[in-house]
Every structure is written in C-alpha cells, then in structure tokens.
Amino acid sequence: xxxxxxxxxxxxxxxxxxxxxxxxxxxxxxxxxxxxxxxxxxxxxxxxxxxxxxxxxxxxxxxxxxxxxxxxxxxxxxxxxxxxxxxxxxxxxxxxxxxxxxxxxxxxxxxxxxxxxxxxxxxxxxxxxxxxxxxxxxxxxxxxxxxxxxxxxxxxxxxxxxxxxxxxxxxxxxxxxxxxxxxxxxxxxxxxxxxxxxxxxxxxxxxxxxxxxxxxxxxxxxxxxxxxxxxxxxxxxxxxxxxxxxxxxxxxxxxxxxxxxxxxxxxxxxxxxxxxxxxxxxxxxxxxxxxxxxxxxxxxxxxxxxxxxxxx
Numbered sequence: 001x002x003x004x005x006x007x008x009x010x011x012x013x014x015x016x017x018x019x020x021x022x023x024x025x026x027x028x029x030x031x032x033x034x035x036x037x038x039x040x041x042x043x044x045x046x047x048x049x050x051x052x053x054x055x056x057x058x059x060x061x062x063x064x065x066x067x068x069x070x071x072x073x074x075x076x077x078x079x080x081x082x083x084x085x086x087x088x089x090x091x092x093x094x095x096x097x098x099x100x101x102x103x104x105x106x107x108x109x110x111x112x113x114x115x116x117x118x119x120x121x122x123x124x125x126x127x128x129x130x131x132x133x134x135x136x137x138x139x140x141x142x143x144x145x146x147x148x149x150x151x152x153x154x155x156x157x158x159x160x161x162x163x164x165x166x167x168x169x170x171x172x173x174x175x176x177x178x179x180x181x182x183x184x185x186x187x188x189x190x191x192x193x194x195x196x197x198x199x200x201x202x203x204x205x206x207x208x209x210x211x212x213x214x215x216x217x218x219x220x221x222x223x224x225x226x227x228x229x230x231x232x233x234x235x236x237x238x239x240x241x242x243x244x245x246x247x248x249x250x251x252x253x254x255x256x257x258x259x260x261x262x263x264x265x266x267x268x269x270x271x272x273x274x275x276x277x278x279x280x281x282x283x284x285x286x287x288x289x290x291x292x293x294x295x296x297x298x299x300x301x302x303x304x305x306x307x308x309x310x311x312x
Contacts, residue, residue, distance in 0.1 A: 003128075004093050006031060006061060009038040013054075013085065015064035015072070015094075017046050023067035031063075046072060050081050057087045057165060064094040066156075068131075071097060073106050074113075079120035086161040092122065095156045097133070110155050117159050121166065128156035255301060 006012060012031050016024040024043065031041050044052055046064070062082050065072035074096055082092055099107045108116075110127070117125050131154040164170075245254035276283040280295040 004061060004063060004066075005091065006034050008034065008036045010035050010060040011040045011042075011058060011087075013042045013044060013059045013062045015044050015046050015049060015062065015078075015082075017065075017070075017072050023069060027063070027067060046074075046078060049078060052085075054085045056084055057090075058085045060087055060090050062086055062090070062092045062094075064092075066093060066095055070095060073097075074116075076116045076120060079116055079122070083121045083161055084166070088161060088165050089163045090161045092159045092161070093128070093156070095131070095154050097152045098155050100151050100153055107152070110157075113155070113157060117157070121161065122159035123162055124158075124160040126158055128158050130155055 012035060014024055014028055014031070028041050028043055032039075035041060042054075042059070044054075062085070064074065064082075072094070074094065086092060096113065097107065098110050098113065101109075114125050133152060133154060245257055274285055274288075277288055277290045278296050278298050278300070281291060284291055
C-alpha cells in the first residue's frame, strides 16, 4: 500500500465496477490490514456512487480502477462526487484506459482526463505511469467498454483535493500604504519655454496691426429700411381672391386683417409706461405685457392676445 500512501487510521473508499468485483475484494482486505481498527474501508459501485449517503469530506484516500483487469471509465460527475467526499488535502488515485490519439466514444485522451479533473476541483494532477495492455486485459476492457479498440493504453493518475473545503472563505490580509499628506511639488517649468509662450503689450506694435471699422463694411443699401411690401411672399393675398394671411405670417398681412382674425387678438397697441419695452426682457418691468417676447423696433405694432395680458 506504499504506492497509495495509506497509513493506519485512514478512511479509504474503493470504487469498483462489474469487471473488477473479485479483485477489489482482495484489495479491500489488504487495505484494512494497513488502516487497522482506527480506520475504515468502504466499497462503492461507480454506478451508484452519486446515490451514496457519504457526508462531505469523509475519506482521506479514494481508489478507483487500480486493479490490473479494470476497465473503469470515469465521467465528470464521478470526479465531482469524489471531490465532495474527499477531505481537504485528500488524494485520489485511479487508472483508466485512454486513447493514444483522439477520443473514441466514451474513451478519452490523457489531456481530456486532466481537464475534467481540474474542472471538478482537483489540483496537483500528475501521471503515475502507463501500462501496456495484454490480450486478456484488452478483452476485459472491450467487454467493459462495449466498443473494442486496439488504440488503448492504461494511464495511472494521481490528483489532490485542495487544502480547503468547497465554499469556505478566508479573510484577506491587505496592506495599505499610508498616504503622504504633504502637498505634491509643483513642476518646474523651463524658463525659456515659459518665455516663448508669454505675450505682453510691449510685444505688439500698434502700427503693424490693421483694425477694421465695422461700419465701413456696410453700404448705402444696407442702411436703407426695407419696404414692407417687398417682404411679402409672392401670391400672398392675391387680389383676385379674398385676402388671407399665410400660416405663420411674417409680412404683416395678418396684422392688417386682425379685425377679421380670432376674437382673442386685440387690435389696440398697448402703451408702454416706461418706454423700454422694445429693448427686451432685461429692460422690462416685472409686470410688462411684452415679457418673454423678443425685442422690437420703436413704433412697431405688436399684437398681444387676451391670454398674454391676463397672465401679465
């Protein structure tokens, strides 16, 4: 039992299948001779392992398929169940026929076995050795697998459960560096670079700067007040038809027809008490009826609705 590192007092689980029932019985007797009365040896069929009533972390060592004629195949669910019943730091020894190149149905490669063990939670996965199969062993394996194949070799693998239980937690000791309360030093700028980006009034010569008078950009036509008739849209208020202002009229026709318009429009122009209403909201009184309206020219007719006068 030295190859499995079994010692007195250990709890060992031996997993068997139909091809290794007799050989495993002898193996159990040999293990019990080593563990003694303080230990325990349990046998479990691989098909009913997940239905067993073993508690978490019950065994120190689990053996599976270690007898010569074994053809035991392990699935991911079997690996996960073995990881559950193993104690933290417990070891799992097993042998399984694998394909030398490529999988073959239920058969796996050595790399695929290692990947499944890692997914099940095992660490320190290492190979114990390879065994070439004799004709009798191949017949036994073919009977257990149900799919004869000559591209087989038996791999022995050892894996370990981590030294902590699944779902356990531990507080992390973090060391935080004390913050330096001193103010960071200011970066020293290159005097030449600072001088290159500095501009003063001395650096500018007024004789070399050309100033443009904005009034010179306007000609006589720009200073003339446009004729209101020229602002009307073509065909607006056609003489052949009844005059009707366009929607959102801006030519003043709507103002001329205000007497015929909606009843809530007043034709009388509101008189300003301060004389600053036309300048805009910044110059208007708090109760100004023009509050919220854009600035307009002095003397321009502005129409207010009854709703606007009431709100004011």
